[in-house]
Amino acid sequence: MSVTLRPAAVEEAQEALRGHERVLARGAGTKPALSSPPEGTVTLEVSGLSGIEDYDPEELTFTARAGTPLGEIEAALAENGQYLPFDPPLVAAGATLGGAVAAGTSGPLRYRSGGVRDFILGVRFLDGEGRLVRAGGRVVKNAAGFDLSKMMVGSAGRLGVMVELSFKVFPQPQAWATLTVDCAGLDEALALIGALATASFDLEALDLEPPGRLWLRLAGLSDAMPARLERLEGILERSGERLEGEEEGALWREVRDFAWVGGDAAIVKVALVPKRVRELEAKLEPLAVERRYGAGANIAWLAWPAERSAQDLDELLRSLDLAGVFLTGSPPRPMVGTHRGGAFAQRVKSALDPSGRFPEV
Amino acid sequence: MTQNGAGDGLLSALGAIYPPERILTSRAELAPYECDALTSFRASPRAVVLAESADEVVETVRACHRLGVPYVARGSGTSLSGGSLPIEEGIVIALNRLNRILELDPEQRTAVVEPGVINSQVSAAAAPHSLFYAPDPSSQSICSIGGNLAFNAGGAHCLKHGMTSSSVLGAKVVLPDGELVELGGDSIEPVGPDWMGLFVGSEGMFGIALEVTLRLMPSADRTRTVLSAYESLEAAGNAAAKVVAAGLLPVAMEIMDKLAIEAAEGSVKPGYPEGIEALMIVELEGDHETVDREFEQLLEVLEGAGATEVREPDDDAQRALYWAGRKSAFSAVGWLSPDYIVQDGVVPRTRLGEALAEIGRLSEEYGIRVANVFHAGDGNLHPLILFKGSEEGALERAEELAGEILRMCIRLGGSVTGEHGIAMEKRAFLPEMFGEADIEMMRRLWRAVDPAQIANRGKMFLPEDEPERGEALDSDAAPSSTAVAGTAGPPPGGGASGEARRDAR
Numbered sequence: 001m002s003v004t005l006r007p008a009a010v011e012e013a014q015e016a017l018r019g020h021e022r023v024l025a026r027g028a029g030t031k032p033a034l035s036s037p038p039e040g041t042v043t044l045e046v047s048g049l050s051g052i053e054d055y056d057p058e059e060l061t062f063t064a065r066a067g068t069p070l071g072e073i074e075a076a077l078a079e080n081g082q083y084l085p086f087d088p089p090l091v092a093a094g095a096t097l098g099g100a101v102a103a104g105t106s107g108p109l110r111y112r113s114g115g116v117r118d119f120i121l122g123v124r125f126l127d128g129e130g131r132l133v134r135a136g137g138r139v140v141k142n143a144a145g146f147d148l149s150k151m152m153v154g155s156a157g158r159l160g161v162m163v164e165l166s167f168k169v170f171p172q173p174q175a176w177a178t179l180t181v182d183c184a185g186l187d188e189a190l191a192l193i194g195a196l197a198t199a200s201f202d203l204e205a206l207d208l209e210p211p212g213r214l215w216l217r218l219a220g221l222s223d224a225m226p227a228r229l230e231r232l233e234g235i236l237e238r239s240g241e242r243l244e245g246e247e248e249g250a251l252w253r254e255v256r257d258f259a260w261v262g263g264d265a266a267i268v269k270v271a272l273v274p275k276r277v278r279e280l281e282a283k284l285e286p287l288a289v290e291r292r293y294g295a296g297a298n299i300a301w302l303a304w305p306a307e308r309s310a311q312d313l314d315e316l317l318r319s320l321d322l323a324g325v326f327l328t329g330s331p332p333r334p335m336v337g338t339h340r341g342g343a344f345a346q347r348v349k350s351a352l353d354p355s356g357r358f359p360e361v
Numbered sequence: 362m363t364q365n366g367a368g369d370g371l372l373s374a375l376g377a378i379y380p381p382e383r384i385l386t387s388r389a390e391l392a393p394y395e396c397d398a399l400t401s402f403r404a405s406p407r408a409v410v411l412a413e414s415a416d417e418v419v420e421t422v423r424a425c426h427r428l429g430v431p432y433v434a435r436g437s438g439t440s441l442s443g444g445s446l447p448i449e450e451g452i453v454i455a456l457n458r459l460n461r462i463l464e465l466d467p468e469q470r471t472a473v474v475e476p477g478v479i480n481s482q483v484s485a486a487a488a489p490h491s492l493f494y495a496p497d498p499s500s501q502s503i504c505s506i507g508g509n510l511a512f513n514a515g516g517a518h519c520l521k522h523g524m525t526s527s528s529v530l531g532a533k534v535v536l537p538d539g540e541l542v543e544l545g546g547d548s549i550e551p552v553g554p555d556w557m558g559l560f561v562g563s564e565g566m567f568g569i570a571l572e573v574t575l576r577l578m579p580s581a582d583r584t585r586t587v588l589s590a591y592e593s594l595e596a597a598g599n600a601a602a603k604v605v606a607a608g609l610l611p612v613a614m615e616i617m618d619k620l621a622i623e624a625a626e627g628s629v630k631p632g633y634p635e636g637i638e639a640l641m642i643v644e645l646e647g648d649h650e651t652v653d654r655e656f657e658q659l660l661e662v663l664e665g666a667g668a669t670e671v672r673e674p675d676d677d678a679q680r681a682l683y684w685a686g687r688k689s690a691f692s693a694v695g696w697l698s699p700d701y702i703v704q705d706g707v708v709p710r711t712r713l714g715e716a717l718a719e720i721g722r723l724s725e726e727y728g729i730r731v732a733n734v735f736h737a738g739d740g741n742l743h744p745l746i747l748f749k750g751s752e753e754g755a756l757e758r759a760e761e762l763a764g765e766i767l768r769m770c771i772r773l774g775g776s777v778t779g780e781h782g783i784a785m786e787k788r789a790f791l792p793e794m795f796g797e798a799d800i801e802m803m804r805r806l807w808r809a810v811d812p813a814q815i816a817n818r819g820k821m822f823l824p825e826d827e828p829e830r831g832e833a834l835d836s837d838a839a840p841s842s843t844a845v846a847g848t849a850g851p852p853p854g855g856g857a858s859g860e861a862r863r864d865a866r
Contacts, residue, residue: 058602058606058710059711060710081608093735102549111549117527117555118523118527131798133799134796134798139707139708139709139776141524141707141739141776142776143562143778143779143818144777144783144794145786146806147513147562148806150559151558152554152555153558156552156553158552171609187530194468196470196760197468197470197492197579198470198493199584200579200581200582220551225648228651269550270552271551271552273471274469275466295549298549299548299550323546337552340543340552340553341554341556342542343536344536344560344567344568345554345556347809348554348559348810350809351808
């Protein structure tokens with residue numbers, strides 16, 4: 001039976017960490033592939049370290065404990081007409097702020113605004129020896145010291161246990177609209193993504209549902225929306241289906257929360273660029289893996305079937321020199337494919353976690 | 362240990378990598394490399410090598426590691442924090458000649474460049490594809506991408522587009538022991554720990570980026586700029602706060618005070634309104650359908666916030682001139698004073714008024730003129746402290762004032778540096794902003810990445826008094842920097858130390 005510790009304060013977390021040889025942090029557990037402890041590892045659940053500590057809407061920044069549910073943060077921001085532009089997934093499922101950072105997960109809106117890495121300002125975390133370390137700050141611009149906050153993005157509990165995070169936020173746009181267009185096939189869809197890259201047109205999100213359906217999301221002043229949609233159709237040289245209002249919001253919430261992932265398939269995130277999509281498609285299509293491309297085809301989201309092994313995906317991605325990470329499911333190791341970092345990663349890991357208390361990256 | 366004995370060894374090792382004309386050793390040849398844009402620190406290295414290829418850089422780093430010789434990588438030498446100040450017993454690896462844009466892929470919105478490429482050349486190359494490189498430090502027409510990356514450079518347009526780290530996707534890096542690694546990639550969304558993000562802003566202490574993959578942004582369909590004038594600096598600051606409170610997200614929001622305006626008019630002559638106490642430049646970008654409407658809203662906010670004059674430039678040329686006035690402010694204060702110190706501390710946006718009032722009070726107390734230009738959108742101050750270096754004790758007093766301003770930034774919950782970095786200039790203040798455990802973690806990281814401590818050593822951290830480091834010191838770490846026998850109790854303003862000579866020009 002695996003052991004779960006639930007500290008209610010930072011000091012308790014430090015004690016808990018120091019009292020065990022192998023430890024892995026967990027928030028709400030919405031991304032179990034990253035938070036399920038390997039054999040002999042205790043779970044340090046940080047949901048007890050919860051709550052917004054400081055939020056001044058005029059500053060466009062907030063500081064919250066790592067275990068704070070994103071839903072709570074989004075609600076507090078919305079009351080002041082602000083939002084998290086990196087659009088974290090699995091909010092409805094209970095995902096926490098610390099979990100979003102550890103998993104490095106951004107949603108469809110990251111296409112224009114940027115991802116978790118672009119909005120994180122500072123962090124307080126426990127290193128592998130249980131020392132409480134602060135890095136970064138609470139102001140929107142800061143170049144003092146090594147940028148350890150960025151390093152925590154995607155670190156999956158392998159480099160430290162986050163206890164508090166500071167972020168910047170943006171004012172919410174007045175209105176949203178979505179245009180859906182169907183292309184003859186993958187080549188045509190990719191050509192449009194390429195054309196949009198240089199079209200000087202502000203798109204908040206650009207998703208591809210292969211082979212040929214594009215989802216384009218706009219934000220801004222509602223008065224300007226009809227003219228912009230028309231101009232967008234001009235750039236695309238076709239008209240599409242327009243969606244606005246509540247239905248539009250619901251659509252994207254479903255996308256970012258992976259409502260399209262069926263049954264017991266595992267959610268996998270793969271980093272790539274649009275020009276690599278064809279190669280990946282060629283490998284995935286015969287396997288009948290459900291998939292969707294986000295952020296202008298800079299992310300591939302895969303629904304990896306439970307009956308297929310993580311090993312197979314690992315090999316598939318390695319053959320393409322691509323990196324991926326399992327968010328759900330129970331792979332032996334969450335990171336699959338070719339990961340960069342090499343000696344730099346090893347040295348940083350050795351400095352943060354000299355006794356190997358956290359799992360290997 | 363090796364410092365004295367390796368003289369010949371070093372030169373012969375360099376001689377095996379470079380032709381003689383690309384190894385500089387004479388006093389006259391070394392002189393231009395003695396300092397960067399922070400001219401109050403100077404040091405003469407043993408040699409400067411002019412690298413022309415990534416292989417040469419790698420070979421040089423390996424030779425340095427083998428011989429225990431510290432090195433400083435240098436781009437254009439525009440660091441305002443002394444980031445590329447040479448180490449006396451070390452060498453400078455000049456990267457300016459690695460200045461090729463290797464690849465520009467408009468459809469992926471990426472560019473792969475060598476570290477010596479000039480910042481503004483990236484945008485120039487991307488412009489035909491309606492793309493641009495977002496970070497725009499004031500020195501963008503001369504500063505290099507490698508230096509921008511090492512110091513996480515900022516600029517006037519960070520409010521919306523972020524700092525350099527938001528625009529660096531990947532890099533090929535040579536670590537301080539000569540090992541090659543790849544960090545990040547070409548996607549805007551990384552997978553796994555963000556090693557690239559950690560490397561950016563590491564002030565040269567984690568190695569040298571040999572090839573950098575940059576994120577390009579789509580050029581705005583419409584840019585609207587407005588200049589507004591105010592009766593006081595405080596009124597300008599309040600107007601900035603009102604713009605944000607109105608839910609507008611300008612790409613830039615810059616304020617200049619009377620003295621800075623005077624300096625600009627003395628040099629680039631931007632034609633700002635006359636006889637005003639402060640001005641603000643606000644820029645909106647985006648789709649024209651949106652921006653034109655938001656601009657109307659912006660004008661209303663500015664007028665409601667007490668602007669005495671609101672002016673839109675007539676054309677792109679005038680807009681460029683308005684910006685030139687702002688961006689040349691640092692060099693323009695040369696019109697007002699023979700010497701100056703520029704700080705880049707940050708305060709929370711809502712405390713700008715308070716911070717400016719305090720700077721005014723300090724200026725009066727010290728009897729030293731301070732010109733202010735700042736990024737109001739992100740609370741990033743740039744007090745220009747004017748002094749005459751030839752006057753006995755003037756530099757020290759100016760530094761003392763600068764130190765008080767930095768302490769104020771910390772007190773108000775901000776940062777000692779928004780974009781220039783710590784390097785030499787603010788080493789003494791890192792321990793005031795961070796706790797012991799925080800700095801020890803940074804040092805531990807540095808020792809892990811660079812066990813021999815040869816990469817830009819002496820920067821960011823004050824020299825350590827052995828053996829104060831306690832249990833955290835890895836027992837197998839190489840003897841720490843003995844190069845900089847610094848003053849332990851730092852005086853305000855950075856703590857002159859080591860071989861770097863203080864020099865007030």
